[in-house]
Amino acid sequence: MADAPSQLSSREELMLLYQITVSDLTYFKSQQWSLTNYAFLLLAGLIGVDQLIGPSITIFERSLLVFLAFSIAAAGITVLSKLQRSIEVRQARLGAARNSLSSAFIAAWSAEVKGREYLHSIWFLRAAIVAGAAIVCWVVLR
Template structure:
């Protein structure tokens, strides 16, 4: 079956546009997930406030375990989303190569600066530091 160059280009362009949309979605999901994890961590601090003072050791242990669960689950999901982003970025690179010299020349008009710190590392760090701070506050009797 002969390959029509016009329909092939349209197909690549459609793949490119869908992939850009996917990237936007996954990146926004990373931020949303981190925000929800922080809400859960704050909720655990609030639960600490509702417990009688002083709290039992087992209650503190349960709260700390829940903090660990929130942080571990958040990091796991951030990593899954990051993997999806890497896959989509590879697709974009492949699609860009097939869209022709004119598209590629336009794309390369200005070189992107090197990204030394990816946003996902900031989100991971914030989540881990947030978990540590919440644990510290739980031990302080916040």
């Protein structure tokens, strides 16, 4: 009895790979947005702590809040970059799978050229996290 994977044709395997890769891309992109939202929540929490402590906040506490803001930003950017790398791998895989499909599929896919993308959303997400951390530091240190 042959294994199930060996019974699949190359076309079926490519279509399966294509569908899984598209699903992965959707997942990783939504994870990037979720991560950015959670980073904002953590940064807002730091401002909340600063406001709760009030004027009696010590220099150590201020330093700790600033350190936490930098840590949240660094961790957020690191994880965003890892997710972006996963997206790039999946995009390359998708391109390779697409080139192996029929000429009719390729013709339909390339019906209109997307054009070069100069501003990627990942740069906005990274900039938002850095700006959020800078605002937290400004509020804490004012």
